[in-house]
Amino acid sequence: MTHYFAERPEAAQRPGTVDLVLPDLHLRLETDSGVFSPTRIDPGTRVLLETVPPPPQEGDLLDLGCGYGPIALAMATRAPRATVWAVDVNRRALELCARNAQRAGLDKVRSVHVDEVPPEVRFAAIWSNPPIRIGKQALHALLSTWLGRLAPGGEAHLVVQRHLGSDSLHRWLDGQGFATTRVTSRSAYRVLRVAART
Numbered sequence: 001m002t003h004y005f006a007e008r009p010e011a012a013q014r015p016g017t018v019d020l021v022l023p024d025l026h027l028r029l030e031t032d033s034g035v036f037s038p039t040r041i042d043p044g045t046r047v048l049l050e051t052v053p054p055p056p057q058e059g060d061l062l063d064l065g066c067g068y069g070p071i072a073l074a075m076a077t078r079a080p081r082a083t084v085w086a087v088d089v090n091r092r093a094l095e096l097c098a099r100n101a102q103r104a105g106l107d108k109v110r111s112v113h114v115d116e117v118p119p120e121v122r123f124a125a126i127w128s129n130p131p132i133r134i135g136k137q138a139l140h141a142l143l144s145t146w147l148g149r150l151a152p153g154g155e156a157h158l159v160v161q162r163h164l165g166s167d168s169l170h171r172w173l174d175g176q177g178f179a180t181t182r183v184t185s186r187s188a189y190r191v192l193r194v195a196a197r198t
C-alpha cells in the first residue's frame with residue numbers, strides 16, 4: 001500500500017471524475033486511485049476555495065501539492081493571465097492535473113514535479129492544502145522552502161484541519177518570521193494567511 005504522496009503510486013488505476021462546483025466556476029476533473037481524495041473534492045480544499053480572496057491577476061502563482069488540480073485550476077480560472085505552477089511529487093497526480101487543465105482550456109497551468117520549477121521564480125500568491133501527513137519535520141522544511149519564495153508583498157493561504165495541528169503550525173510560522181493570521185474557521189478547518197518575510 002503506498003501513500004497518496006508517493007512519487008509513483010502502486011495502486012491499480014481506477015479512473016473517475018469529480019465535479020468542482022463553486023459560485024464562480026464548474027469544472028469536471030479526472031481523478032484516479034493513488035492520489036489524494038479521488039472520489040470527492042476534499043472538504044478542506046472546498047473551504048479554502050470558498051473563502052480565499054481573488055488571486056493577483058499577473059505574475060507567478062503556486063499551488064503547493066496540487067494533486068489532480070482543484071486548487072490550481074480554480075486559481076487559473078480566477079487569474080487567467082497569471083502563470084499557475086501546480087507542483088507535486090506524485091507523478092500520477094501531475095498527469096491528471098495537466099490533463100484537467102488542458103481539458104478546461106487553462107493553458108497557463110504548469111503541472112510540474114517540485115524539482116522542475118526554475119529556481120528564480122517568485123510567487124505573488126501561494127494557495128495550498130499542504131501534505132500534513134508527511135510529518136512535522138518534512139512539512140516544516142517544505143513550507144520554509146516555498147514560503148521563502150513568496151515575492152515581496154506576496155501572501156499564502158493554507159488550509160489545515162484543527163486536529164492535524166493548525167494552531168501549532170500557526171505558531172511555528174510566526175516564529176519563523178512569516179506573519180500569520182487565521183482568516184477562516186469553518187467546521188474542522190482553519191485557513192491561515194501567511195505574509196512574505198519582510
Ligand SMILES: C[S@@+](CC[C@H](N)C(=O)[O-])C[C@H]1O[C@@H](n2cnc3c(N)ncnc32)[C@H](O)[C@@H]1O
Nearest residue numbers: 004005036045065066067088089090129130131
Ligand atoms: C492534502 S493533498 C492536496 C491535494 C490537492 N491540492 C487537493 O486539494 O485535492 C497534499 C498534496 O501534496 C503532495 N505532496 C506531498 N509531499 C510533497 C512535497 N514534498 N512537495 C510537493 N507536494 C507534495 C501530495 O502528493 C498531495 O497531492
